[in-house]
Amino acid sequence: MVPDLSKIPDSPGVYLMKDNAGDVVYVGKAISLIKRVRSYFQSSAKQTPKTRVLVRQIDDIEFIVTGSEIDALVLEANLIKKYRPRYNVRLKDDKRYPYVKVTINEKFPRIFLTRRRLMDDALYFGPYTNTGAIRSTLEMISKLFLLRQCKKTIVPGKTRPCLNYHIKRCMAPCKGSVDEAEYKKRVMEAVRFLKGDTAGLLKELEDKMHTLSASQEYEAAAQVRDNIVGLRCLTEQQIATSGVEDRDVIAAVADASTVYLQVFYIRDGSMVGKADFSMVDPEGPADVPAVLAAFIKQYYQDSPIPPEILVQYEIPEKELITGWLVQSSGREVRIQVPFRAEKKKIMDMCIRNAEMAMRIAKMEKGPSVSSRTALSELKEVLSLENLPQYIEGFDISNISGTNAVGSVVVFENGSPANSRYRQHNIRTVRGIDDFAMMAEVVDRRYSRLLKENGPLPDLILVDGGPGQVGAARSALDSLGLDIPLIGLAKRFEHIITTKKGPEEVIVLPESSPALKLLMRIRDEAHRFAVTSHRRRRSASLTHSQLDGIPGIGPVKKRLLIEHFGSVENMRSASFEELMEVKGVSKKIAELIYEQLGGKTNAHADGG
Secondary structure, three states: OOOOOOOOOOOOEEEEEEOOOOOEEEEEEEOOHHHHHHHOOOOHHHOOHHHHHHHHHOOEEEEEEOOOHHHHHHHHHHHHHHHOOOOOOEEEOOOOOOEEEEOOOOOOOOEEEEOOOOOOOOEEEOOOOOHHHHHHHHHHHHHHHOOOOOOOOOOOOOOOOOHHHHOOOOOOHHHOOOOHHHHHHHHHHHHHHHOOOHHHHHHHHHHHHHHHHHOOOHHHHHHHHHHHHHHHHHHHHHHHOOOOOOEEEEEEEEOOOEEEEEEEEEEOOEEEEEEEEEEEOOOOOOOHHHHHHHHHHHHOOOOOOOOEEEEOOOOOOHHHHHHHHHHHHOOOOEEEOOOOHHHHHHHHHHHHHHHHHHHHHHHHHOOOHHHHHHHHHHHHHOOOOOOOOEEEEEEEEEEOOEEEEEEEEEEEOOEEOHHHOEEEEOOOOOOOOHHHHHHHHHHHHHHHHHHOOOOOOOEEEEEOOHHHHHHHHHHHHHOOOOOOEEEEEOOOOEEEEOOOOOOEEEOOOOOOHHHHHHHHHHHHHHHHHHHHHHHHHHHHHOOOOOOOOOOOOHHHHHHHHHHHOOHHHHHOOOHHHHOOOOOOOHHHHHHHHHHHOOOOOOOOOOO
16 A cells, blocks of 8 residues: 655655654655655556565654754665664674763763664764774873763762862763853853864864953963963864875675775775775675765764775766765765776775675574584585574463463574564464464474565474474475475474475484584473573463452462463362462462353262
C-alpha cells in the first residue's frame, strides 16, 4: 500500500521512511521532497532489488523541510547517525583513534578524550591520529577555559570543590562560583577553538580584555590576556601543521556488501597517520563511488576538514558536498581524483592498504581452523554442495503444551551470531504437539525471510528425531524451499536426514569435530528455547486467574503453575492434588476451586 504523499511539499529537505513497527528504515534527502519520494512508488521495473525490498517495508513517511540542499545534506547525515536505518549505508567508527567529546547535553559540560562515539547528543571531534598532540591541546584548553574535568553530579553551592579549583584549573560550578550561562559561554569558546575558529575568538577576547581594562578590572583583564597568549601559542602550533600540503587521502575497496575505507592523513607534506573504516550496504553489492560520497558526508560532520581531499573515484553530488565542506570549514576545499606524480603514488599506496585491511577483516570473520575442519567434515558426511558456513538451529520448549516457545539460533562460520537469534511464541497449536509446533516455527521463520529477501541458511538443524525432522521438511516443502535439513536425536546423538528420501541415520564417532559442532548448535537452541519459555511463563504468572485469591502470592502462584503446568490442569485437580503443592491448605484449595469454577468433587477429608 502506498503511504499518503499528499502532504509532502515540493521543497528541499529530508524524508524518513518507517516500517509498520514505527522504526526508521531509511533516511534520504532531496532538493524536491515530493518528486524524490514519488519516484519510489513508480514502476518497479527500473528499481534496484534493494529499492524494491525497501518499498515493501514502508508503512509511513515523515519529512523535515530545510532551507537549502546543503542543510538537507547535513541533517541527513545526522539522522543516519541517530537512527542507524537498516537500508542506509552506515559508517562504522574506527575505535582505535580517540575523539574529543564535549558533553553539551549536560548542565555543566566537560571536554575529554574518548574512544567510543555514542549517539548521546554530545559533540565529537576527531578521530585524531596523534594522541599526544591532542592531549596537549586539551591540557591547554583546560588551563585557558577552566572547564571541569570531574564526573560528579553538580549541585551548585552544595558540593566542595576539588584541587583543580584551588590551583586555578576549574571555575568550580560545584561551589556555585560560576553560573550556568557564563560556564556554557566558556564551553562554546572552547568548541569554537576545536572547530578552528581561532581568529574570531581571539578578536572577541582582545575586545573583552580592553573593556575590562578600561573599567579598571585589571585582574580579570590579566586573566583574559593570559588566555589570548595561550590561544596564540596553540594557533601557531596548528599553523605549523596546517599548510598547503595538508590533505586526506581516501581509498575504498569492496566485497559483496562491505566497503573497506582507508584514510591517510597528510599534514605539512608528510604522512602523520592513517585510520581504517568500513561501511555496510545492507543489501549489496556496494556502489563504491556512492559509498565514498556517503563516507565523506558522515565522516566530516565532526572531523577536521583539510584543504584537499583525494579520492580514487569521481563521486556523486561532488559540487554539493564540496559546497558544504567550504561552508563548514570557512575556506576553500577541493575534492580531487589524482592521476599523476606524487598524489597518484600515495593514492595507490592507500588503495593497497585498504585491500590489506579487507583481507585481514575477512580472515577475522572467517572460520577458525577447528571450525573449518568441522564444517568441511559436515559438508562431506552430508554430501552438501557448499560449505555450511551459515547454519540455523531450531528447538521447542513448553510445559504440558502451555506457553510454548520456538527458538531459532544462528551460527556463522562455526560461531554463534547472538544478535540474529529469534524467539517465536506458538500461536496455532493447542496442547502437546511438538511436531506441529516445529512445523509452525519453521514455516514462520522462512516465510518471513522469503518476504524480506533475507539470506537463507546452508543447513538447518532441528533438535529431535524423525518426527521433528519430518514436520520441518513438510513446512519447507510447502514454501518451495530445498534447504538441507537434519535432526540430532539426544539419546544416541544420531544425525537424522531426509536428503535422500526416507529418513537416513548417520552415526559419527564422539571425537568427530562435525558432531561436536552440531551438538553445540543443538544445545544452544535448547538453552535459548528454555530461557525464552521461562521468560514467557514468568510473564504469564504476573496475570492469571489466581490473582486476588487470599493466601496466594507470587511464590505460591509460581509453585502451582510449575506443579500443574497450566490453570486448565489446576481446574481439573482434586483437593488432595491441590494440597500436594507446598503451602496450599484445605482452605486455600477451596478458594482456588471457587475461583476457577473447577470440576473437583472430592474433599481432602473424603466428604
